[in-house]
Amino acid sequence: MPRLQLESTVDVFDLDDALRKGRGVQALSGVTGLGLPPVSVQWLSGAGDGAIYRGRRVLPRDIDLPLLLEAPDRAELQRLVNRLAVMLAEPCTLRWVEDDGTSWTTSVVRVGGGDYGFGVDTIGETDLLIVITLRAGNPFFTYSVPTRKMIGEQAVIRGLLAGSLTTMNVASSQAIGQIQLENSGDASSFPVWEIVGPGRDFKATSPTGEVLYWRGVLGVGESLFLDASLGTVVDNLGRNRYGELAPAPRFWGIPPGTTTATVSLEDVIPESRILCTWRPRKWMVI
Structure with missing residues (x-):
C-alpha cells in the first residue's frame, strides 16, 4: 500500500510507523493538497461578451498533513516532537512511496500548523495529534527513477x-x-x-x-x-x-x-x- 515519508538531509520519518510498529509518526486520514494544484488563469476581456483565455500559471500547493505522534512514554514522545521540530525548521522533502519501492517527491516548507490543545490533542503522555501545513513551491511530484x-x-x-x-x-x-x-x-x-x-x-x-x-x-x-x-x-x-x-x-x-x-x-x-x-x-x- 502506498505510504508517505517526510525526510531531510539528516533525518527520515516513515509516516506509517505508528500503525506498523506501535510507535513513531503516523499520517492520518484527511491529508489534503495531493491532488491538482491551484492555477492562476489569465483572461482578456474585450468590448464584446465574455472573455478570451490567454493562458495559466500553476501556483504553489499547500498540503495539510494530520499527524499522530505515538511513543511508549513521555520522554520518548518529547524526543519524537524534538526530531519533528528540527526537521520542519528547514526545507524538507515529502515522498509518496509506491508498492514497488519507487517514489514521487516534492520539496516542501512548513508554513503553518503544528500547534495543539493540551488535553484535547494529547492522549495521556504518550500520544499527540497535530496538523502541519506544508507548501511546495514547485507543485509537481517528480519520479525517483530517471x-x-x-x-x-x-x-x-x-x-x-x-x-x-x-x-x-x-x-x-x-x-x-x-x-x-x-x-x-x-x-x-x-x-x-x-x-x-x-x-x-x-x-x-x-x-x-x-x-x-x-x-x-x-x-x-x-x-x-x-x-x-x-x-x-x-x-x-x-x-x-x-x-x-x-x-x-x-x-x-x-x-x-x-x-x-x-x-x-x-x-x-x-x-x-x-x-x-x-x-x-x-x-x-x-
Whole structure:
C-alpha cells in the first residue's frame, strides 16, 4: 500500500510507523493538497461578451498533513516532537512511496500548523495529534527513477547510432536522427542533455518544432550539459557556455506519452556520445 515519508538531509520519518510498529509518526486520514494544484488563469476581456483565455500559471500547493505522534512514554514522545521540530525548521522533502519501492517527491516548507490543545490533542503522555501545513513551491511530484536515452557508437557500425534512435543517418563526421521519448508522467518533463566530445553544433528539435541549438565546439574528453529545467549550459569544468547558444533558444519539455524528437551533432567520431535524461512528473499522486 502506498505510504508517505517526510525526510531531510539528516533525518527520515516513515509516516506509517505508528500503525506498523506501535510507535513513531503516523499520517492520518484527511491529508489534503495531493491532488491538482491551484492555477492562476489569465483572461482578456474585450468590448464584446465574455472573455478570451490567454493562458495559466500553476501556483504553489499547500498540503495539510494530520499527524499522530505515538511513543511508549513521555520522554520518548518529547524526543519524537524534538526530531519533528528540527526537521520542519528547514526545507524538507515529502515522498509518496509506491508498492514497488519507487517514489514521487516534492520539496516542501512548513508554513503553518503544528500547534495543539493540551488535553484535547494529547492522549495521556504518550500520544499527540497535530496538523502541519506544508507548501511546495514547485507543485509537481517528480519520479525517483530517471529515464535515460544513450545515443552513441555500436560495435558493428561507425558513428553515432540508434540504440534509442528510430532512424539515424551517419556521414563520416555528422550524426542526425530521431529519438523516441517516453514520458510516463502526466505533466511535461525537462531533459538534461549531456554531449560527450568531440563534436560541435548540437541541435535538438522538439516534437512540436521548438529548437535548442548550441553552436560551440567540444574536444576529445570534453563534455557539455544543457539543463532544460534550469535553462543552463555548462561544460565538465563548470564553465558557463550559455553564450554559445543560437539566438532565442528554447529549452523545451517532453510532453506526456510517447513522442519523437530530432537530434544532430557535427564533427563526431565513434567515441562521441549524446545522453538524454529526464524524470517524469505528475500533477497529483494517489
